[in-house]
Amino acid sequence: MEHGLEVKFELPLEVKAWDCHVHMSGSETPDSILKATEAAGLEGMIAFAPYPGLMTGHVMNRDEFRNSVEFASKIQRELDDKLAVFVFFEPRISRDQQELVRLLEWALVDKELRGVKMIPAEWFPSESFMDPIYRKIEEVGAPILFHCGISWGFPYSSKFCRPVEYEYLVKFPGIRFAIAHICWPWVDEALALAGKFLFAVARGNYSKCRVFIDITPGTPPLWRADALRKALIYLGPRLLMYGSDCFGADNANCFAQHIVMDLKVLKGMLGADEKTLELIFRENVLRFLRRQS
Numbered sequence: 220m221e222h223g224l225e226v227k228f229e230l231p232l233e234v235k236a237w238d239c240h241v242h243m244s245g246s247e248t249p250d251s252i253l254k255a256t257e258a259a260g261l262e263g264m265i266a267f268a269p270y271p272g273l274m275t276g277h278v279m280n281r282d283e284f285r286n287s288v289e290f291a292s293k294i295q296r297e298l299d300d301k302l303a304v305f306v307f308f309e310p311r312i313s314r315d316q317q318e319l320v321r322l323l324e325w326a327l328v329d330k331e332l333r334g335v336k337m338i339p340a341e342w343f344p345s346e347s348f349m350d351p352i353y354r355k356i357e358e359v360g361a362p363i364l365f366h367c368g369i370s371w372g373f374p375y376s377s378k379f380c381r382p383v384e385y386e387y388l389v390k391f392p393g394i395r396f397a398i399a400h401i402c403w404p405w406v407d408e409a410l411a412l413a414g415k416f417l418f419a420v421a422r423g424n425y426s427k428c429r430v431f432i433d434i435t436p437g438t439p440p441l442w443r444a445d446a447l448r449k450a451l452i453y454l455g456p457r458l459l460m461y462g463s464d465c466f467g468a469d470n471a472n473c474f475a476q477h478i479v480m481d482l483k484v485l486k487g488m489l490g491a492d493e494k495t496l497e498l499i500f501r502e503n504v505l506r507f508l509r510r511q512s
Contacts, residue, residue, distance in 0.1 A: 234482065235501045237262055238504075239265045241265065241267065241464075241470075243267060243290075247294065255474065263303070265305060265334070267336040268290065269287045273372050278312075288326045304332050305333060308352075310337070311341065327361050334361045335362070337364075339376065340373040340375070340376035341375060341379065357391050363397070365385060367400055368403045383408055392429070395429040396429065397433045400436065401450065407449070417454065417458065425455075431458050436477075444488050447484060460503045461504070
C-alpha cells in the first residue's frame, strides 16, 4: 500500500537526504518505495525488514524471521542504489548461539541484506552471549543500527537500551554501529559514549570512529533543539545521521514531514550551515554504509 503520495509540505529541494531509520511494514513494493522517495525528495534510505507485532510485545519466531528476510531481500535486489535493507535481528529466536549465527549469516550473505537492526529487549548488548553474533557481523563487515533509549517497541526493554551498554563493542574493532534516537532521555550519556570512541579510541579521527549517532526522534520537540545543539558542539556534525522513524518504506508524507521538521531545528534554530546539513542528511549515512569514503 502506498502512503501519502500527495505530499503536503513545501519541500526544501536543496537538501539531498538519505533517511537512516525507516521501518518496513511488509506491504511495500519496489514501485511504491520508488514513488515515495521521489515524491518526498529522498535519495535513498536504510529500511529495516518487517518485525511482525513490533509494538505489541510479540517476539518474532523463526518462520516470521525467514519470511521477513525473504520479503526484504527481493526488494533490496531491485532497489540497491536507493535502498539498504537491514535485517531486523531478534536474538530471542533461539538460545542456541550457533543457530543464531547461521540465521544471521543466511540473511546477510545468502540474502544479501546490508546491515543489522537490533532492539535489546530482555538481553543486554554487553552480554557475552552476543559475542559470536558480533564476531559474525564483524567478519561480514555489516553495520549495526541499535535502538537506544526509552523503547516503545517492547513492554520491558528500556533498561537494556542504555547508551553505556554499547561501550562493550570496543572489543570488536571491525564493527561500526549507530545508536538511534540520540538515546533520549540519556542524551548526555550517548554523547559521552560517542566521545569515547572518537577521542579515546579513534584519537579524534572521524574516519576511524566506529560509532554514529542516529538523530531520529526520540527526543520530543521541547528537548530536541538542546539535544542537537549539544551533539553539534561536542561531537561536530560528522557522526550525526538524519533519520525519520517512519513506518512504511513508501510513506512519502511522513518522510517529507520529518525532513522539514529537522531542517527547522538544525537550520532555523541552530543556524547549521550548508556543509553541516549535507553531512547530517546525506554524507554520514553513506559513509556509515560505506557507499562513500
